[in-house]
Amino acid sequence: MMSITKERTVGQIVKDDYRTAQIFQQHGLDFCCGGGRTIEEACAKKDVDLNKIVQALNQITTDGSKEDNYDQWSLDFLVDYIVNNHHEFTRNKLPEIGKYAKKVAAVHGKRHEELNVIYYEFTMLHTEIFNHLDKEEHILFPYIKQLVEAEKEGVKPEKPEFGEAANPIAMMEDEHDEAGTSMAKIRRLSNDFTPPEDACTTYRLLYENLEGFEKDLHKHVHLENNILFPKALELEKRLNT
Template structure:
């Protein structure tokens, strides 16, 4: 039986999403870097692993997570990801991009980091939209085909597709890139902390960036640590 000693950070969050806030409080990556144990993740950040474990153990005293995503069927999880995280991302990307452009134009001379934030977000904006399209047009329909094949007791129709490992690996690499971009924006923005002379739009930009990063972490976690591993395992059972 796996314990906090042997489970990866991603597995811990998959079993109880409340753990995400614990790791977030310690500055530990549970989505793109979710394949590390607590000890490995903590050492990288010069944090005492015992402090992290104590915080996680405290969750058990406060009931259970409202949603156990790890127990959801894959088709339901896919629908949840598309209808919540993909929709949120598509709505927020142009809104934040407009704020970033405006704030950089008005305040960029006094705060040159805003020019870098605007450039970084602009690149990420385009890349994430392409990423969502690939998931919705190619990978997610294939996973649904696997589920249908399992239900019917047949082999999955994989004509012109191959195996899921390659597109999943590509999606994970793109997740890493998006996570790295947001980490850079976090550093440039001093953890999304606006300076004293920041106007209302400036503050709204940073609030939106913080909210976008939080949603991105959950979005990537649901795919990297739950959906993708289970899809690969399902595919193995059908071949």
């Protein structure tokens, strides 16, 4: 892999080697919804040492090993991976976190008022994300699989009711931004998911699970925004040319 420079976009770097995501996460740099920014722009926005980030990224990408290269997967396989891993994780984890959030807010909300806001934000996020997953699984993802099938058969795809892939993709990306904003607010309210000294076990579990969910969400959104969606748009355009 060529040396990483400050002009490369964050999303492209993570797309090429997902291990680099850990560097961006450690420094609070958005690689999913903000993947279109260059490293220089991302570092300036967060007032992070640019040279330090570039050095750390190059150290990872030149060590000779590599994780799964999602960018090389077929689109239908990537869709199945997202549904079977990230959608399944989300559907199982959000109700569990919701129970923790409700209980902790009820018990500790008077002493730590931010817990009431966290519970409210998470409840809204829970509903929005479940609706989002349904739209992907019943509208956009089936169409992407149809595009893949059309390419295999050498035919033009049938035009969907929503016109073209760009329409639902724009909606999905907007909803990704909203989810990212909600989780960023929860992170701030929770002091980066750091429980206070008087936190009980459930309180600590809440923050631990919120942090785990945020990490999964970042990867989930990255796979869609930076790999699946751009490639689906390219495929649709190629098939209809």
